[in-house]
Amino acid sequence: MTSYLVAQSELPEEREKRRERAGKSAGETYKATLEQLQPGARIDIASPADADSRRFRPNEIADYDAVFITGSPMHVYHETAEVDRQLDFMRAVFASGVPSFGSCAGLQVAAAAAGGKVRRMPERMEAGIARRISATQAGRKHPLLAGRPGSWDAPAIHGDEVEELPCGGTLLASNGATRIQAAEIKYDKGIFWGVQYHPELALGEIAVALRAQADDLLEAGLANAKEQVLSRADEIEALHKNPTDRALRWSIGIDGEFADERQRRREIVNFLGCASQLRR
Template sequence: MALRFLVVEGNTRGARQAHKEAYGLTLSESYAEVIHGIDDDSVCDIAFPTDEGANLPDAAGLESYDGIVLTGSHLNIYDRTPDILRQIDLMRAVYASRTPSFGSCWGLQVAAVAADGDVRPNPLGREVGIARKLTATEAGRTHPLLEGRPAAYDAPAIHLDVVTALPGDCTVLASNAISPVQAAEIRQNGGVFWGVQYHPEFSLSELAAILSRRTDILVREGFCRTAEEAVAYTQDLSALDKDPSRFDLAWRHGIDAEILDPHRRIREIRNFIEHRVKTQKSVRGRA
């Protein structure tokens, strides 16, 4: 029987449209493509909890899925607007459903807050482009989420906010110099969530599409000196995605096979499907 996933998009309608215009897909559509690439028989539904009146799954609906995935978002969770509160409430329901769940960036932040943790702007500033020297904690070195990752690795990333107060039942699995919580397992109300602060689902082209709409931030926050430099950076990322053999670009930007090789880049998502979704499908009598 095919695996059934619910992909929960964290963006508002306008942000979804902007991403689709820049990249051709929304974040949730892109995430569903990654899941299909791992398991081509899988079925992915998409939910938009930021939309007022959205038809969201009830408890039985959440339990009917084999896995639930939360995307990134342009929102800041401490704003606690109605579109954010709906996402927190949905994540609490996901925990209660005990359906295996995973999230990237915003997804990790929603999961943390839904389990009574906290998220705030990073006093060290934004992490943008590539998260460097991600390193497993002692617990992370043997955790199946990071199975196959080297001792230190890089991954696509873009975020200002970080988890600043851990939920009560949380194990930090990876960190780096920018954020002490780069990967974690959170247990709440019988449910288990695996998440990362970075974006293993992002190709360099999708990352470039996002950064191309944020060149003002890259300049204002000192990542690039001029708008032209920022544009050139995004163009290099796109070119490298189209042709990973471009050693000159990989060398210039310090991008290695952990990002260039799609199989290695999406490792955490594959590990979630193999070690949580498929095993729990059997435990829950769905296999």
């Protein structure tokens, strides 16, 4: 039986808040997505940042076919016990040789664990839609981005970013807001594919996140009034309910790469298709 380990860095209070808003923790969202893409797979969820969490050794992680690192509010440049535990877990994943994939904070965790740098975005957040993501020369040939057009939009909400990839990192995609939008990282015995955006999320979850962080978006200068944030959240929620609505797509300024669930999940699908070949 195929088995996956999903690692969430949300702490218990953060998980409960997300369940109240969106119905699932970040790890539970990933599990639901993987269950749809790989029916019958065994999917376990771990919370390695928690003080009382199980400490995974590389040989224990080696029992899995792949590991997924979720997004979260964690700031990996802060020196805390929670961050240390999350980075230790990621280094154990690399040491196991099991291929891994992550989004948003997942990319940041992998980069930091391998020696890269993460920072708060110096100018603004990226929220709702990451616009005009474009593959680098390396990315155009990389299987993670197979099937993506020259430029695409994706769901995103983050105020931190990878500033510098570690040695062994390859930049695969960028846009005007965040230079490192997709990357491959080779470290120790492992390989990681990751993106700064959120291919695992339903659009309804992005709408929920926008409403929850409306004050942060105002402070970042992405909107002039809370009503503007709520209006965009309403549009994205409406698209979640009716992704083929042409008028709504035109109003938001997106195409099927963002609106269609299968296309939105393309990087996860590509990773799953390559995972067995990536094991080292």
